[in-house]
Amino acid sequence: MNSKNCLIATYFIATVISSVAADISGKVTLKGTPPKEIVVQLDPLCGKLHSADSKVTTRHFVVGQSGELADVFVYLKSEGLSNAPKPTGQTAVLDQKSCLYHPYILGLQTGQTLVVKNSDPVLHNVHPSPVVDGNKEQNKAQLPKGPDLKFIFEMEEVLLKFKCDIHPWMFAYVGVLSHPYYSVTDKSGAYTIKNVPPGKYTLIALHRKSGKPLSQAITLGENGLAANFTIDAPEPLK
Numbered sequence: 001m002n003s004k005n006c007l008i009a010t011y012f013i014a015t016v017i018s019s020v021a022a023d024i025s026g027k028v029t030l031k032g033t034p035p036k037e038i039v040v041q042l043d044p045l046c047g048k049l050h051s052a053d054s055k056v057t058t059r060h061f062v063v064g065q066s067g068e069l070a071d072v073f074v075y076l077k078s079e080g081l082s083n084a085p086k087p088t089g090q091t092a093v094l095d096q097k098s099c100l101y102h103p104y105i106l107g108l109q110t111g112q113t114l115v116v117k118n119s120d121p122v123l124h125n126v127h128p129s130p131v132v133d134g135n136k137e138q139n140k141a142q143l144p145k146g147p148d149l150k151f152i153f154e155m156e157e158v159l160l161k162f163k164c165d166i167h168p169w170m171f172a173y174v175g176v177l178s179h180p181y182y183s184v185t186d187k188s189g190a191y192t193i194k195n196v197p198p199g200k201y202t203l204i205a206l207h208r209k210s211g212k213p214l215s216q217a218i219t220l221g222e223n224g225l226a227a228n229f230t231i232d233a234p235e236p237l238k
């Protein structure tokens, strides 16, 4: 093989290797009875956006009939992932609807744009409150159905709190990671982390109100992997 062909072959092999990727998926279940949610006292403007007979509560434990636990942030520990792909230009979206943030928990990559929308006929105040140096605290008013706001964070922070200073019940939490390998469980407790290169990792499941995150050492092959977690409900306060 001459040097030119050798170079082409090397490029081809490198491309094939880097294109092998697999999914990590599974379910998260809550064991035990979650604490009762607290009814939120809305102000009159936000109250009008909900039907009179519906009660708005905190969203700490969103649990299905068989313990399926939503809003668990499942992600890979960043060790060994310094060569992970950078954000592709696709944005993440956080919306304000009926005076609540949607979603409640979401993931974001460092350097990726988070678009915050206001779908409400109500003024909101978007106040990301990071605690990690290098992530900027900001506080921006957003007019009723006003233009989108955009935020970028440069440092990992799990979880970074968003709040609204006008409506003290409004919170969202953003898992900011330096790589794109994260997911949030849906109402069936299911998550999928897509297109991960094969390797050894630490997989972490974090539910904001359940104490310590759980972790599993995993070895991901080309065929993907299933990994489930069971999270204990916190002990009731005595």
Ligand SMILES: [Cu+2]
Residues within 6 Å of the ligand: 099, 123, 124, 125, 164, 165, 166, 167, 170
């Ligand atoms: Cu608000």
